[in-house]
Amino acid sequence: MLLLVALSFPLWADNVELSQLAAEDQAVRTGSNDPQSDDARREHVLKIIATGGAVTAQDKFNAALVLQHTGLTFCDGQLKSLSAENYLLAHFLFKEAMDGGIKDATYLAAASIDRYLSFSKGYQRYGTNRVIDQATGREMLVPIDRSVTDEDRALYGIPPLHELLKQHPEQREVPAVEKQQAGG
DSSP states (O other), X not given: XXXXXXXXXXXXXXXXXXXXXXXXXXXXXXXXXXXXXXXXXXXXXXXXXXXXXXXXHHHHHHHHHHHTTOOXXXXXXXXXXXXXXXXXXXXXXXXXXXXXXXXXXXXXXXXXXXHHHHHHTSOBSSSOOXXXXXXXXXXXXXXXXXXXXXXXXXXXXXXOHHHHHHHSOBOOOOOHHHHHHTTO
């Protein structure tokens, strides 16, 4: 009987530090004062992950939530990530959280891989990532991989491609010849 009681309790409790870091991260996005910078939060999260402190599905969700807010900067007129690998790590953490039953991780798993691909390859899979066109000020979708089906999008709670394109225009991909002429 004692064994049954012991087995009914989770072996791991959620990491309090990761919960606090995620709460701070979200509070900043809604206008609250920032007790520490995004950079400091991300560094703290990476240390917790490296020491095995992200165990539960909620821990992985909280860690990914912070990592997906890696900074951006302008370089040669283009928006660049300061560390796109953080988006990729966030994607895998969101997937694990999703597999662990965290419903809010579903959309974010797709959004984080889109963010990674947008800033590392120049395209996205699902259509969740938009940027501001610096010339026009218009919000535009980063180019979308047409091999991804609307059924694939639906698995992550993302509308069909034709609906996404009604909401925002898609950036024109810069042909390789133009990239070479521009020195890129």
